[in-house]
Amino acid sequence: MKLLEDRFIFVEYQQGKVGAEVSPYTIMIDDKPLSMKKIVVEDFKLVYKALEGKKSKLPVRILRRFKQELYDFTVTNMPTASLRVASIEDERVADEELVMAIGKYSDYGLRGLHGLKADEWYRNIVVGDMEFSADDLLEHAYTDLVKQNSGILPVNKYLSEAVKSYPECMESAKKQDFEFIICNTIKKNRNKVSNYNSVMQIWENEKESLDRATYLIAHLVEEKISVDELETVLKEIFDNDTNVLQNSKPAVRTNVKRLIRIYDYLKWGK
Numbered sequence: 509m510k511l512l513e514d515r516f517i518f519v520e521y522q523q524g525k526v527g528a529e530v531s532p533y534t535i536m537i538d539d540k541p542l543s544m545k546k547i548v549v550e551d552f553k554l555v556y557k558a559l560e561g562k563k564s565k566l567p568v569r570i571l572r573r574f575k576q577e578l579y580d581f582t583v584t585n586m587p588t589a590s591l592r593v594a595s596i597e598d599e600r601v602a603d604e605e606l607v608m609a610i611g612k613y614s615d616y617g618l619r620g621l622h623g624l625k626a627d628e629w630y631r632n633i634v635v636g637d638m639e640f641s642a643d644d645l646l647e648h649a650y651t652d653l654v655k656q657n658s659g660i661l662p663v664n665k666y667l668s669e670a671v672k673s674y675p676e677c678m679e680s681a682k683k684q685d686f687e688f689i690i691c692n693t694i695k696k697n698r699n700k701v702s703n704y705n706s707v708m709q710i711w712e713n714e715k716e717s718l719d720r721a722t723y724l725i726a727h728l729v730e731e732k733i734s735v736d737e738l739e740t741v742l743k744e745i746f747d748n749d750t751n752v753l754q755n756s757k758p759a760v761r762t763n764v765k766r767l768i769r770i771y772d773y774l775k776w777g778k
Contacts, residue, residue, distance in 0.1 A: 513543040513544055513545070514545070516542070516543075516544030516545070517544060517545045517546070517547060518533050518535075518544055518545070518546045518547070519546075519547050519549065519552075519555055520546060520547070520548045520549075521548075521549065521550065521552070522548045522549070522550060523550055524550060525548055525549055525550040526550075527549075527554070528547055528548065528549045528554050528555075529547070529548040529549075530545060530546070530547050531545070531546050531548075532544075532545065532546070533545060533546030624645075624649040624652075624653065625653075626653055626656065626657050626661070627753035627754055627761075629645070629649065629653055629661065629662075630662065630753060630764075630765055630768045631746065631750075631753055632645075633662060633665050633768055633771070633772050634739070634742045634743060634746055634768060634771070635743070635746050635750075641669075641670075641671075642665075642666040642667070642668075642669035642670040642671075643670050643671055643672050645666050646663070646666050646667070646670055646672075646674045646677055647672070647674075650663070650666075650674070650676075650677060654680070659680070660684065660769075661680070662684070662768060662769045662772035662773070663677045663680060663681050663772075664681050664772045664773060664775070664776035664777035665772050665775070665776045667681060667776070668776040681777055684769065684773065684777070685773060685777070686730045686770065686773060686774075689766065689769045689770055689773060690726060690770075694726055694727055697727065698727050698728075698729065700724060700727050701724050701727040701728055704724070704728065704732075705732055706728075706732060706734060706737060707725050707728065707732075707733055707734055707737040707738050707741060708734075708737045708740070708741070710724050710725050710728070711725070711737075711741045711744075718745070718752075718756070718760055719757070719759050719760050719763065722745075722760065722763035722764055722766075722767055723759070723763050725738070725741070725767060726763065726766050726767060726770065730774075733770065733774065735771065735774040735775045738767065738770065738771050738774070739771060739775070741767075742764075742767060742768065742771060745764060752764060753765070
């Protein structure tokens with residue numbers, strides 16, 4: 509146990525901390541204590557500098573795997589097949605998975621879902637490449653996200669795939685029908701698309717301006733919006749820029765999110 513204690517180090521961030529504080533630290537694993545060292549810092553460079561001269565004793569194959577997984581996570585900000593952000597006490601993370609945590613381990617729910625962003629929630633409705641189940645998302649991410657987004661969040665896709673029941677989410681979904689999604693300004697200006705009869709017509713003619721195209725599509729009445737055409741357009745948008753909800757100007761982000769809400773309602777909520 510002494511050998512393990514010397515090899516496990518828990519690093520905790522503390523704002524305003526001067527220098528580094530090193531102390532014994534114990535957590536419980538299956539009712540058994542696991543002792544280790546804890547380092548409390550504000551500046552992680554102190555930790556990196558200490559590690560700088562340390563030679564690795566891990567097999568090269570493990571280091572190569574971790575390097576690639578960590579690189580993918582950093583670049584995409586998405587967990588990979590074997591890298592999770594989670595508490596080491598979370599039993600739903602498999603033994604063979606790599607776990608990365610920055611901060612206090614108690615701050616993290618299942619795979620870090622409490623830190624999920626609304627942009628990722630929206631994007632996954634279209635692209636569907638997150639490795640979380642609908643139940644994971646609704647149970648661990650929804651409450652925080654809906655508070656951060658004025659109570660408005662598309663949930664029909666996730667409700668349709670969930671195994672458990674989520675009454676709060678269902679009530680929210682019922683309110684967010686087509687008329688709710690489309691603001692009064694758009695309803696009053698539907699003459700802007702009087703010459704168009706479909707989503708694809710607008711897209712093919714206007715997509716040189718993503719802002720204009722995504723804005724005009726929302727002006728179509730519900731009967732003229734083909735969910736298949738809307739899906740095609742949204743997937744093309746994310747194919748062209750997977751981070752469109754982060755990289756684009758506010759108007760485009762608003763327009764694309766509105767279209768995703770329409771898509772979520774027409775395909776799974778109606």
